Amino acid sequence: MSPNIETMLIEKGIQPTAMRMLVLDCLLKQSSATPMTELESELHPADRITIYRTLKTFEEKGMVHAIDDGSGATKYAICVEDCSTTGHHDLHVHFNCNICKQTTCLPNTSVPELKLPEGFVPAELSLIVKGVCPGCSNR
Amino acid sequence: MSPNIETMLIEKGIQPTAMRMLVLDCLLKQSSATPMTELESELHPADRITIYRTLKTFEEKGMVHAIDDGSGATKYAICVEDCSTTGHHDLHVHFNCNICKQTTCLPNTSVPELKLPEGFVPAELSLIVKGVCPGCSNR
DNA sequence: ATAGATAATGCAATCCTATTGCATGCAATG
DNA sequence: CATTGCATGCAATAGGATTGCATTATCTAT
Numbered sequence: 001m002s003p004n005i006e007t008m009l010i011e012k013g014i015q016p017t018a019m020r021m022l023v024l025d026c027l028l029k030q031s032s033a034t035p036m037t038e039l040e041s042e043l044h045p046a047d048r049i050t051i052y053r054t055l056k057t058f059e060e061k062g063m064v065h066a067i068d069d070g071s072g073a074t075k076y077a078i079c080v081e082d083c084s085t086t087g088h089h090d091l092h093v094h095f096n097c098n099i100c101k102q103t104t105c106l107p108n109t110s111v112p113e114l115k116l117p118e119g120f121v122p123a124e125l126s127l128i129v130k131g132v133c134p135g136c137s138n139r
Numbered sequence: 140m141s142p143n144i145e146t147m148l149i150e151k152g153i154q155p156t157a158m159r160m161l162v163l164d165c166l167l168k169q170s171s172a173t174p175m176t177e178l179e180s181e182l183h184p185a186d187r188i189t190i191y192r193t194l195k196t197f198e199e200k201g202m203v204h205a206i207d208d209g210s211g212a213t214k215y216a217i218c219v220e221d222c223s224t225t226g227h228h229d230l231h232v233h234f235n236c237n238i239c240k241q242t243t244c245l246p247n248t249s250v251p252e253l254k255l256p257e258g259f260v261p262a263e264l265s266l267i268v269k270g271v272c273p274g275c276s277n278r
Numbered sequence: 279a280t281a282g283a284t285a286a287t288g289c290a291a292t293c294c295t296a297t298t299g300c301a302t303g304c305a306a307t308g
Numbered sequence: 309c310a311t312t313g314c315a316t317g318c319a320a321t322a323g324g325a326t327t328g329c330a331t332t333a334t335c336t337a338t
Contacts, residue, residue: 048288114248114251115248120270125267129255131260158315213295213296
């Protein structure tokens with residue numbers, strides 16, 4: 001396990017317990033947004049509820065963001081650097097592959113300006129694109 | 140009940156049963172996207188499962204679109220006119236009010252062009268904005 | 279270092295939405 | 309009028325999300 005896992009937690013104001021370090025470590029190893037079930041099996045036999053609450057805590061502290069890609073299960077991904085600086089979280093696009101069902105964060109694809117009708121005050125934004133990811137289109 | 144409800148169903152290739160006309164009528168009266176629970180109580184004592192399956196049918200036939208706004212319950216709204224013509228459905232923005240929790244379709248707010256990274260092939264797109272709606276910001 | 283306070287963990291149980299199986303009823307068709 | 313197919317209604321289940329409560333670990337101040 002990377003030695004700076006503990007530091008990462010402390011920097012976000014999260015008490016670095018063994019459990020939380022395990023969860024964070026697991027999340028860091030993922031190449032795409034990860035559902036509870038995945039974490040459950042990877043961290044087995046850790047308690048499901050504890051993982052659930054750990055993710056809640058991570059989310060509140062800005063360590064991860066939750067993505068609802070319509071699959072029915074919430075997925076979690078580590079927040080990229082600019083989350084902490086801007087205070088806005090999750091402003092990037094998420095891509096959900098129709099074939100492999102993986103959800104990938106696209107931090108470099110910024111969300112364009114939107115002109116909402118009079119009276120609508122935007123606060124957060126969620127943009128999910130469904131289609132075929134590079135891995136699946138090459139096969 | 141509007142007399143053209145039956146026509147609307149037929150035009151979409153949906154057999155116009157009494158139940159389906161009731162559900163469609165109810166949907167037409169809504170000012171924002173409607174969750175199952177809402178339809179359930181409005182159409183009481185109609186069977187929950189039947190409403191559920193009716194909505195599934197409506198969705199398949201392009202009569203309504205389903206919106207997952209992260210509230211945990213899928214919401215349904217009548218497809219606007221351009222759904223049928225372009226073949227694309229649900230290409231408009233949805234606005235979810237943090238105060239009244241209502242989800243409104245914004246058909247006039249088009250989704251801007253996106254430049255995805257190499258290899259990502261987009262098919263569908265879902266854009267949900269959270270914030271405060273006109274009704275709630277005026278109070 | 280120790281005691282008390284505070285927070286994290288683990289287990290059980292529950293809520294709620296989504297979904298399927300199966301039997302019955304209705305309707306169009308020949 | 310019989311047949312066939314779809315719609316409906318009821319029951320049951322699956323699965324994710326969430327809370328209560330008792331136990332354990334961790335932190336803080338002395």
